[in-house]
Amino acid sequence: MTLGGHHYFRLAKRLGVALISLVSTTGCGTISTDPAAVRPLAGKCSRLASANPENTMLIALEWGGGTSGIYPAEILDGIDLSAFNLQEGGTLADRSELFEQRLTDQINQIYCDWQQINVLVLNGNDVNFYNADTKVLLTQAVRPDGRMDIGEAEYDPCDVQRDNDAVIFGERIRQLAGTYTFDEWVNVFANVTAHEIAHTLGYAHISRENRPDGPGAPYVELMLDRHTMKEMRREHRFVAPQTNCPNETSAFLSAGTTRDTDVSFSFGR
Numbered sequence: 001m002t003l004g005g006h007h008y009f010r011l012a013k014r015l016g017v018a019l020i021s022l023v024s025t026t027g028c029g030t031i032s033t034d035p036a037a038v039r040p041l042a043g044k045c046s047r048l049a050s051a052n053p054e055n056t057m058l059i060a061l062e063w064g065g066g067t068s069g070i071y072p073a074e075i076l077d078g079i080d081l082s083a084f085n086l087q088e089g090g091t092l093a094d095r096s097e098l099f100e101q102r103l104t105d106q107i108n109q110i111y112c113d114w115q116q117i118n119v120l121v122l123n124g125n126d127v128n129f130y131n132a133d134t135k136v137l138l139t140q141a142v143r144p145d146g147r148m149d150i151g152e153a154e155y156d157p158c159d160v161q162r163d164n165d166a167v168i169f170g171e172r173i174r175q176l177a178g179t180y181t182f183d184e185w186v187n188v189f190a191n192v193t194a195h196e197i198a199h200t201l202g203y204a205h206i207s208r209e210n211r212p213d214g215p216g217a218p219y220v221e222l223m224l225d226r227h228t229m230k231e232m233r234r235e236h237r238f239v240a241p242q243t244n245c246p247n248e249t250s251a252f253l254s255a256g257t258t259r260d261t262d263v264s265f266s267f268g269r
């Protein structure tokens with residue numbers, strides 16, 4: 001991916017240089033047009049099969065550590081799945097391949113059910129082949145500045161950039177969480193990752209005072225303010241639409257979460 005188009009695009013932005021021709025020739029932000037390549041990915045969400053690949057945002061999940069555009073000077077460790085205990089015994093590391101696959105599928109399900117945007121989430125292994133737009137780094141680290149958030153993302157209210165960044169802080173999740181079932185862990189990681197991806201697409205937090213999902217709803221609102229760990233173990237979905245362009249300015253938004261109660265936490269936006 002370091003040789004991919006979006007790397008150069010980001011570099012160009014930093015340098016204040018508009019490398020438009022380079023971007024277009026490296027295919028930044030597009031799925032390969034080879035039907036054989038597209039079909040298995042679109043299979044994760046049938047409505048994407050008929051969508052224009054140019055209009056489908058590709059999100060890469062990276063597990064092995066590295067740098068993020070949010071913390072360009074830091075090298076963040078990869079996620080350590082052995083730190084997350086399973087109620088069934090053992091840790092997520094014992095089922096790492098299945099976990100990565102289920103996590104990817106679950107995030108794709110959240111976005112597939114929300115027909116207002118076309119998003120396809122890829123595992124890092126596929127990223128060199130498919131030129132991803134946004135990168136989500138799943139690290140075992142805590143936030144380099146010491147804040148206790150579980151995730152952080154570039155907030156792009158008008159969704160003008162395709163190559164945003166997000167980071168999921170595994171150690172902070174471990175500290176807040178208990179021993180969960182495999183499926184609950186899938187939900188916890190899928191929800192926080194999908195939530196951070198949503199910030200990169202222009203979604204902001206929805207006030208808990210007028211929560212659109214309600215206590216008896218089948219799904220927890222993905223962008224709800226101040227999620228608790230109890231809520232994080234359930235499936236999340238987008239419930240309420242929102243438009244934040246052009247009323248907001250770009251910033252970093254992050255998601256924290258507390259203990260196993262309904263006690264709220266601070267986002268520190």
Ligand SMILES: [Zn+2]
Nearest residue numbers: 205253254255
């Ligand atoms: Zn958030």
